[in-house]
Amino acid sequence: MGLTRRGIDGGAAFSLLAALVVAGPLVGLPLSFIAAPGSLSRFSGLVPEAIAATAVLLVGVGVGVLLLGTALAALVSFFDFPGRGWIEWALVLPLAMPGYVFTLFALGLDVPGIRSDLGAVCVFTLVLYPYVYLLARAAFLAQSRALLEAARGLGLSRRAAVLRVAVPLARPAILGGVALALMEALADFGTVNLLGVRTFTDAIYRVWFTALDRDAAMQLATLLVSVTLTLLLLERLARGRSRYHQHAARGDVVPPVRLSGFAAVAAAVVPLALVGVVVAAPLAQLAVWSLESIDEGLLAPEFATAARNSVLLAAVSALLVPIVALLLAYAVRTSRTHVAGVAARAATIGYGLPGSVVAVAVIVPLAWLDRRADAAAGTGLILTGTVIGLLFAYLVRFLALAWSAVEAGLLRIPRDLDEAARGLGADRLEVLARVHVPMIGTGLATAALLVFVEVMKELPATLLLRPTGGDTLAIAVWQATSESLFETAALPALLIVMVGLLPVAAMIRLSGRRGAELEAVPA
Amino acid sequence: MSAAIRLEGISKSFGATRAVEEVTLAVERGELMAVLGPSGCGKTTLLRLIAGFETPDNGSVEVGEEMVAAPGRLVPPERRRVGMVFQDYALFPHLSVEANVAFGLSRRTREERDSLTRRTLELVGLQHKTGRYPHELSGGERQRVALARALAPEPEVVLLDEPFSSLDATLRADLRREVELILRDAEATALLVTHDQEEALSLADRLAVMREGRIVQVGAPEEVYGRPASRWAAQFVGEVNVLAGVAREGGVETELGRFDLRAPATGTVHVAVRPEQLELSARHDGNAEVVSREFRGHDVLYRLRHEGGRTVLVQLPSLELYEVGARVFVRPAAAAVTSLVD
Numbered sequence: 042m043g044l045t046r047r048g049i050d051g052g053a054a055f056s057l058l059a060a061l062v063v064a065g066p067l068v069g070l071p072l073s074f075i076a077a078p079g080s081l082s083r084f085s086g087l088v089p090e091a092i093a094a095t096a097v098l099l100v101g102v103g104v105g106v107l108l109l110g111t112a113l114a115a116l117v118s119f120f121d122f123p124g125r126g127w128i129e130w131a132l133v134l135p136l137a138m139p140g141y142v143f144t145l146f147a148l149g150l151d152v153p154g155i156r157s158d159l160g161a162v163c164v165f166t167l168v169l170y171p172y173v174y175l176l177a178r179a180a181f182l183a184q185s186r187a188l189l190e191a192a193r194g195l196g197l198s199r200r201a202a203v204l205r206v207a208v209p210l211a212r213p214a215i216l217g218g219v220a221l222a223l224m225e226a227l228a229d230f231g232t233v234n235l236l237g238v239r240t241f242t243d244a245i246y247r248v249w250f251t252a253l254d255r256d257a258a259m260q261l262a263t264l265l266v267s268v269t270l271t272l273l274l275l276e277r278l279a280r281g282r283s284r285y286h287q288h289a290a291r292g293d294v295v296p297p298v299r300l301s302g303f304a305a306v307a308a309a310v311v312p313l314a315l316v317g318v319v320v321a322a323p324l325a326q327l328a329v330w331s332l333e334s335i336d337e338g339l340l341a342p343e344f345a346t347a348a349r350n351s352v353l354l355a356a357v358s359a360l361l362v363p364i365v366a367l368l369l370a371y372a373v374r375t376s377r378t379h380v381a382g383v384a385a386r387a388a389t390i391g392y393g394l395p396g397s398v399v400a401v402a403v404i405v406p407l408a409w410l411d412r413r414a415d416a417a418a419g420t421g422l423i424l425t426g427t428v429i430g431l432l433f434a435y436l437v438r439f440l441a442l443a444w445s446a447v448e449a450g451l452l453r454i455p456r457d458l459d460e461a462a463r464g465l466g467a468d469r470l471e472v473l474a475r476v477h478v479p480m481i482g483t484g485l486a487t488a489a490l491l492v493f494v495e496v497m498k499e500l501p502a503t504l505l506l507r508p509t510g511g512d513t514l515a516i517a518v519w520q521a522t523s524e525s526l527f528e529t530a531a532l533p534a535l536l537i538v539m540v541g542l543l544p545v546a547a548m549i550r551l552s553g554r555r556g557a558e559l560e561a562v563p564a
Numbered sequence: 565m566s567a568a569i570r571l572e573g574i575s576k577s578f579g580a581t582r583a584v585e586e587v588t589l590a591v592e593r594g595e596l597m598a599v600l601g602p603s604g605c606g607k608t609t610l611l612r613l614i615a616g617f618e619t620p621d622n623g624s625v626e627v628g629e630e631m632v633a634a635p636g637r638l639v640p641p642e643r644r645r646v647g648m649v650f651q652d653y654a655l656f657p658h659l660s661v662e663a664n665v666a667f668g669l670s671r672r673t674r675e676e677r678d679s680l681t682r683r684t685l686e687l688v689g690l691q692h693k694t695g696r697y698p699h700e701l702s703g704g705e706r707q708r709v710a711l712a713r714a715l716a717p718e719p720e721v722v723l724l725d726e727p728f729s730s731l732d733a734t735l736r737a738d739l740r741r742e743v744e745l746i747l748r749d750a751e752a753t754a755l756l757v758t759h760d761q762e763e764a765l766s767l768a769d770r771l772a773v774m775r776e777g778r779i780v781q782v783g784a785p786e787e788v789y790g791r792p793a794s795r796w797a798a799q800f801v802g803e804v805n806v807l808a809g810v811a812r813e814g815g816v817e818t819e820l821g822r823f824d825l826r827a828p829a830t831g832t833v834h835v836a837v838r839p840e841q842l843e844l845s846a847r848h849d850g851n852a853e854v855v856s857r858e859f860r861g862h863d864v865l866y867r868l869r870h871e872g873g874r875t876v877l878v879q880l881p882s883l884e885l886y887e888v889g890a891r892v893f894v895r896p897a898a899a900a901v902t903s904l905v906d
Contacts, residue, residue, distance in 0.1 A: 457654035460617050463641040464648040465668030466717060471642075475667070479658045 052376025056384035059369050063388040063437050066402040070266060073259035080256035084248060091244045091261070095268065097158045098165070098233075098240060099223055105166030106222040110173025111208060111215055113312060118181035119203050121297040122308040129178075130549045132312055135319040136171045137541035139498045141231025141519060142534045143168055146323035148235065149330070149527035161238045165226045167319045172225070173218035180214035181207060186295045199298060207295075213279045220276035227269055228395035230501035231519050241265040242501055245397045249505060255405070262398040273393050324538060330531030339528045341521060343512055347533060351497055351513040354428065358435045359493040363485050365436060366443035370451050371473050375459075385444070392441030396502035399438045403430065404506065431506045438502060439495055443488035450484030451477060490544050497540050567626070568593045568721045568753040569614060574623030574633075575777075576609055583609040585777035586623070591721065591755050596747060598764035599757045601774035602800065607757040610774070611723045614755070615648050616641030628720040647714030647722040652730055653706050655698040661685070661709050662694040668717040684716040688746055703731050704739050711743060715750050722747065724756040728763060740767055761801050765789060773797050789838075791826060795905040798836040803865070803877050805837045806905060816902070819872050820894055824901045833904050839865060839879035841900035844886060850893035852876060854886050868894060 073080070081088065117129045143164055147155045154160055184207055192202035208215070230242040241261055249258045300308050334340050341347070369388060373381045391399055407424040414420045424430050454477060462472045478485065500515045507516065514533035521530035569591040576584040583606040591597045599607045612618040614625055616632065616639065624634035627646055632639040647668075656664050665684055669677040685691045688708040698706060707727065714722050727743065728736045744767055747754050758764050764771045765785040773781045773788060781793040792798035795806055809818035811829040816822065820842065823835060844866070852868040855875070859882065866886065868876045876894060886892055 455652075455654065457650045457652065458656060460615070460641070461648065461650060461654040461656075461713075462667065463617070464615055464644075464646060465713065466642045466671065467667075468640070468642050471670075475670075476656060476658075480656075 050376055050378060052372040052374070053378045053381040053384065055372040056369055056376065056381040056388065059365070059372075060384040060387040063440055064390055066406050066437065067266070067390065067394065067399070069405060070259055070263045070398070070402050073256045073263065077256035080254060081260045083254070084244075084252070084257055087239075087244045087248065087261070088264070090239050091241045091264075094158065094233075094238050094240045095227070098161060098226055098238070101158070101162030102165040102169065102226045103219055103223055105162060106170045106173045107215065107219050109166060110170040110218060110222075111177050111211075113170070113315075114174050114177035114181055115203055115208065116308060116312070118178055119199070119207065119295060119297055120308060121299045122305040124309045124313075125297075128309060128312050131316045132174055133171050133545055133549065134316055134542070135168050137538055137545045138168050138320055138323065139231070139500075139515075139537060139541065140164055140168050140229050141235060141500060141515075141522070142327075142538055143319065143323055144232045144235045145518060145522045145527060145530050145534055146326055148522060148525070149326065149531075156236050158238055161233055161236045164232055164236070165222075165229070167315075169222035169225055172222040173215060176214040176218035176221075177211050180211035181295070184210055184295055189295050217276050217279040220272045220279060224269055224272050224276070224393045227265065227272070228393070228397075228501075230395070230397055230504070231515075235519070235522055241268075242395055242397045245401060246501070246504070249401070255401070258401050259405070262395075262401040265395060266398055269394055269398075324535070327531045327535040327538070330528045331535050334528040334531055337528070339526070340532060341517055341526075341529050344517065344533065346510070347512045347514050347517045348536065350511055351515070351536075354431065354435070354503075354513065355493045355496040357432060358439065358496045359489040361432065362436055362439050362492045363443045363447060363488040366440055366447045366488060367473075367478075367485065369440075370444060370448045371477065373448075374451060375469060389441035389444045391437040392439065394438065396434070396438055396499055397505060399434050400502040400505035403434050403437060407433065425506075427508050428511060431503060431508070431511070434502045434506055435492075435496055435499070438499070439492050442491050442495065446484045446488035446491065447481065450481030454480055487544075487547075490547065494541050494544050498537050566593055566629075567591060568595070568628065569755065570626040571610075571614070572624045572626075574610075574613060574620040574625060576606075576613055576618055576620050582606075582777050584613065584620075587774075587777075587779050588623075589772055589779055589782065591753060593753050594751055596744065596754045596756070596767065596769045598768035598771040599755065599774055600761060600764040600771050600801070601759065603759050605774045606777040607759075607774050608725055611648070611725055611755070611757050614721075615646050615723055616644050645717075645720045647717065647719035649707075649710045649714050649722065649724040649727055651726045653698075653710040655706060655709055655713070657698050659697075660694065661690060661696050661698075661701070664698070664709055665712045665716050667713060680716050680718075684712045687715070687749060688712040704735055704742075707731070707739060707743070708746070711746060715746075715752060719752075721753040721755060724754060726758055727756060728758070728760070736763075743767075765801070773801065775800075790901075791903045792836050792905060795834065795836070798905055803839050803879070805839065805842070805877055806834055807837055808832065808834055811904075819870065819874075820876065821896045823896050824899070826901055826903050829904055834906065835902040836905045837896075837900070837902050839877040841897050841902065842876065842878045842894055843897045844868075844878055844880060844892045844894055846886060846890060847893040848891055850891040852892055852894045854888050854890045854892060857886070857888055868892065870894065 113132055117125055117132070147164065188206055188210070189202050192206040193199065197205060228242070230246060233240045234243050234246065241264065245258050245261045245265070248254050248261060369385055373385045404425060407430050411422050411424045414423060458476055459472050462476050467475060498515055500519055503513055504516060504519070507513070514537055517533040518530045518537065567590040571587055571589045573586050573588055574584060575582070575586055587610060599610060601607045609618060613620050613633070614627070619638060620633055625632050627644055630639070631637055632644050656667065659667065662681060662685070666677055666681045669680055672680065682691070685694060688711055690705060690708055690712065693701065693705065698709065701709065728740060731739060740763060756768065768785060770782065770784055771788055772779050775796060781788055781797050788797070788801055792801060798804040798806065807818040807820060809816040811825060811831060811833045814828050815824050816833060816835050818835065823837065852870045854866055855869050856867040858865040862882060863879055864882045864885065866878045866880065868878060870876050878894060
C-alpha cells in the first residue's frame with residue numbers, strides 16, 4: 042500500500058466501477074456515429090432546425106436571465122426599501138416552478154404569441170432567472186464597501202458605481218449563473234415541446250418515438266451533449282475565477298442605501314409583481330382548475346396511479362442515489378490514490394446533462410444486457426421493461442446533485458476522526474456508519490430531499506424510459522396539456538410545485554441571515 | 565520484561581522525503597517512553613507507523629507479541645490493540661463523553677462495556693461529566709476524555725501525539741503531571757511524541773532522541789542529558805557549552821579549566837559542559853564579563869563573554885546574583901564530569 046499513491050486500492054476500485062457504470066453509457070453516445078454512420082441523414086431537416094431553435098433559445102434566455110437576474114440582485118443588495126427582507130427571498134421562489142407547469146398556465150390562459158420562440162424565451166427567463174439572481178447576490182454581498190466607496194470618491198454616482206464597479210466585479214458569478222440557467226433551458230423538454238419550439242430535446246423525442254430510430258436519437262443526443270459540455274466548461278471557468286475575485290474583495294459589506302418615495306414603492310412592487318406572475322398567479326389558477334376538475338369529474342382516471350408512481354420513484358431514488366453518492370464520496374476519502382477522485386468526477390458528469398440524453402445513453406447498454414439475460418435465463422426485458430432502467434437513469438442524472446451535498450459534509454469531518462475510530466477497532470464500514478453518517482445527517486437529508494423533488498418533476502427521461510402503465514404526475518401534466526386539457530393537468534401540476542417548494546423553503550430557512558453562501562443552490 | 569512495542573529497522577519515505585529511516589526501538593511493558601525531536605524529524609510518522617495509519621517501506625513492527633507490520637504482513641489499525649491520543653484529541657463531536665469512551669468497546673458485552681467505561685471515566689476523574697458533549701468541555705477535560713477513550717479498550721500501548729501542544733502554557737505543567745499519574749495508575753505502556761525537551765525529561769522513564777528520521781540516542785532522561793551522544797543531541801536537550809580541549813589522564817584541559825571525563829581519552833577533543841557544571845565568583849581581574857541574565861526564579865542563567873572571545877552559559881541558584889557588566893571568574897564546578905561529543 043505504500044506504493045499505491047498512483048495505483049489502485051479498494052476505494053479507487055469502487056469509484057472506478059461507479060464511474061464505469063454511471064458515466065460509461067454517456068461515453069458510449071458518440072460511438073453511434075461509428076456504428077450507424079448514415080442514420081442522421083434520414084432526418085436531414087431536423088438538425089438545422091434544432092440548431093436554429095436552440096441558438097435562438099440560448100441567446101434569448103441568456104440575455105433575459107442576465108438582465109433580470111443581475112438587476113434584481115443589485116436592487117436587493119445595494120438598496121433598501123420596505124419589505125426588502127422577505128422580497129429578497131420571495132425572488133427565489135420561481136425555482137420551484139418547472140417550465141412546463143408555467144407553460145400549462147400560460148397556455149391555459151391563452152396568452153397571445155406564447156407558442157413561439159419568443160414565448161419559450163419568456164417562459165425560461167421567468168423561471169430560470171433565480172440562478173443568476175442567487176449567484177450575483179452572493180457575489181455582491183461578498184464585495185467590500187471600500188471598493189464602492191473608492192469609486193464614489195472618484196466622482197461616480199451610486200448608480201454608476203454599482204454599474205461600473207460592483208457588476209463587473211461580480212461578472213464571474215453572473216456568468217456562472219447564466220451558464221447554469223442555459224443548461225437548464227437546454228435540458229428542458231416539456232416547455233419547448235408544448236410550445237412547438239423544435240430544439241434538440243424535441244427532435245430526440247420525435248426521432249425516438251415517431252421514427253423509432255435509436256441511432257439517430259443517440260447522434261442527436263451527442264450533438265446536444267457537446268453544447269451542454271461547452272456550457273459546463275464555461276461555468277467551471279467562471280466559478281474558478283469568482284473564487285479569486287471574492288478573495289480579492291474582503292472587508293466590510295456594502296451598506297444598502299435607503300430608497301424613498303416613488304423609488305421605494307417601485308422597488309417593492311416590481312419584484313412582487315414578478316413573483317406574483319411566476320408563482321402566485323399560476324398556483325392560484327392551478328388551484329381553481331384543480332377544484333373544477335374534481336367537481337366536474339375531469340380528473341384523469343390514471344391520476345391515482347400516476348401520483349403513486351411519482352412518489353414511489355422519487356422515494357426509491359431519494360434512498361438509492363444518496364447512498365451511492367455517500368459510498369462514492371467515502372471511497373474517494375479513504376483511497377490514497379488520485380485515481381479515485383478522477384473517477385468520482387467522471388461518475389458525476391450526468392448532472393447538467395439533459396434527461397433525454399441520459400435516457401438515450403442508458404437504454405443501449407441496458408437493452409444489450411436484457412437480451413443477454415433473456416437469452417441465458419429467459420428473464421424477459423427485466424431492465425428496459427421495468428422501472429429498473431428508469432431508476433438507473435435517475436441515478437446517472439442526479440448522482441452529482443446528491444454527491445455535492447454529501448461530499449461537502451464529508452469534507453468538514455477531520456481525518457483524525459477516521460483514524461481515531463480505526464484505532465478504536467472500527468473497520469472502514471463502521472467508521473462510515475458510526476462516525477460519518479451521524480455527523481452528516483443534514484447533508485444526507487438534503488441530498489435525499491433534492492433528489493426526491495427532482496425526480497418528481499423530471500419529464501424527458503421518464504417519458505422515454507417509463508414502463509407500460511408507469512405514467513407519473515409530470516407525464517400526466519405534459520400529456521393533458523398537449524391535449525389542451527388544462528383542468529385535468531392542473532392537480533398533478535399543483536402537487537409537483539408544492540413538493541418543489543419544500544427545498545426552496547428549507548433553503549430560505551437555513552439562510553435566514555444575510556450574506557449566507559448560496560452558491561450551491563440547485564434547482 | 566517483555567516489549568510492548570518492538571520496531572526493527574523500519575523506514576518510510578514520502579516521495580523523495582525520508583520521514584523515518586532504519587529505526588529500531590523497543591518499548592518495555594509498563595514503561596513511559598518519549599520520542600523527542602524537532603518538528604519535521606519524523607516522530608509523528610513513527611507513531612502513525614505503529615498505529616497502522618502508514619505502512620512501512622521496510623522493517624517490521626511488533627505490538628505485544630504480535631507482528632503487525634512486516635514484509636508480506638499488514639494488520640489494519642482496527643486490529644492492532646493500540647490506543648492513540650491525537651494532537652487535537654479528535655473526539656467525536658456527535659457523541660457524549662460516555663459514548664466517546666465506549667466507542668472502542670462495541671465488541672464487548674454490555675456489562676463489560678459499561679463497567680470498563682465507568683472505570684476509565686473514574687480513572688480520569690470525569691465520572692460527573694458523562695453526558696456532556698466535547699464542545700462543552702475545557703481543553704484539559706477534552707484531553708482526559710481522549711486519554712480515557714484510548715485507555716478503555718485496554719490496549720497494549722497508548723500512543724500520544726504532542727499531547728500538550730494545544731494547551732495553554734500555564735495549564736501544561738499541571739496536566740502533564742495529571743496525565744502521567746493516570747497512565748501510571750492504569751499501568752499502561754505509553755509512547756509519547758514531543759518536541760518539548762522539558763516535557764520529555766520530566767515525564768518519561770526513557771527517551772529516544774530523533775533527528776532527520778533517525779534515532780540518535782536512547783536512554784533515561786538523566787543519561788541523555790548528562791551523557792549526550794552527539795553535539796546535536798547535547799544542544800537539542802537543554803543548554804550546553806561545547807568546549808575544545810586536550811584530554812589526558814581521565815580529564816580534559818579547556819580554556820575554562822580542567823573537567824573530569826566519564827571515559828578516558830587522549831588528544832584534542834570536544835566536551836559538552838552543561839551551564840550548571842560551571843561556577844562563578846565576583847573578581848575584578850576575572851576572566852569573563854556578564855553580558856545578560858535570565859532570572860528563572862529558582863535559578864539564573866547567565867550569558868558571559870569569556871576573555872578568549874567565546875560566549876559561555878552558566879546556570880546558578882538564585883541565592884546570589886551578579887549584575888550585567890560585572891567582571892567574574894568562571895571555572896568548573898566541583899565534581900563536574902563531562903562527556904565527549906563530536
